[in-house]
Amino acid sequence: AQSVTQPDIHITVSEGASLELRCNYSYGATPYLFWYVQSPGQGLQLLLKYFSGDTLVQGIKGFEAEFKRSQSSFNLRKPSVHWSDAAEYFCAVGSRTGTASKLTFGTGTRLQVTL
Amino acid sequence: DTAVSQTPKYLVTQMGNDKSIKCEQNLGHDTMYWYKQDSKKFLKIMFSYNNKELIINETVPNRFSPKSPDKAHLNLHINSLELGDSAVYFCASSQEGLGYNEQFFGPGTRLTVL
Structure with missing residues (x-):
């Protein structure tokens, strides 16, 4: 059965600093991978997805993620975080x-941004 | 235009009551889903319907009964509500085909059982 692990429950970064959120997956076939963001009290918004092709995918709001098959990882990155990026992030x-x-989600990483 | 909508947004009720949550999508998709997000923010699929036919039922108690009157609607009825049913319920839809297809989520319904 497939599973997703997000090792970091809570991350705090300063505004303007770079960000990397970790995601590891377990799946027997070629994975379809997603990152979603959930702002407080809001629904899920798709940031980016990987289906095939280029392993570096660009998403909305300046986010990108890199698929590494050898490491079973799909880490999310952003070069410069804005205060409005504070939210819960889910890998799936x-x-x-x-x-x-169906989507199988990780447990989420809560991002806090300090000014 | 709202792609996937849910009503109500908030639902507060007493234990033992029966309640329903409605979901509608105007994307023309043929598959709809219900997901549950618990108090620890963990999201897990509950049901999937394709063309009004139940496809996935992830060991959800039979107090939960999804109903799909047509492809654009998937309602969730919950009987004899329990404290543990308190959660945020998300509806989603997708258009099935070859490979995997993106799911679009509704805004969620926060259910509180007292």
Whole structure:
């Protein structure tokens, strides 16, 4: 069965500093990988996704993520964090069984940004 | 235009009551989902419907009964509510096809059981 691990429960960075959020997955086939962001009291917004091709994917809000098959990782990065980036970030792996598809989420990383 | 909408946004009720949450998508997708986010923010799939047919049921108690009157709607009815049902429930939709297809999420319904 697929699984996703986000080792960091809570990260604090200063505004303007760089950010890397870690994500490791376990999946037997080619993974479909996602990063979602959830602002307080809000729904889930897709930041970026990896299906195939270039292993460095660009997303919205200046985020990028790199797929490393050898490390089973899909880490999220941003070169300069803004205070508005404070939120909960979820990594997820998509899987299919016949006509059914589902997302398996990690436990999330809460990002706090200090001014 | 809201792609995936849910009503209500907040729902506060007493233990033992029966309640429903509604979900509608205007994306023309053929597959809809319910996810539950618990108090620790952990998100887990509950159900998946494809063309009104139940595809995924992730060992959810049978007090939870999804109903899909048509492809654009997937409602969640919960009988005999328990304290542990307090959570945020997210609806999502996708268009199934080859490979994997992105799911679009609704804003969530925060259910509080007292």
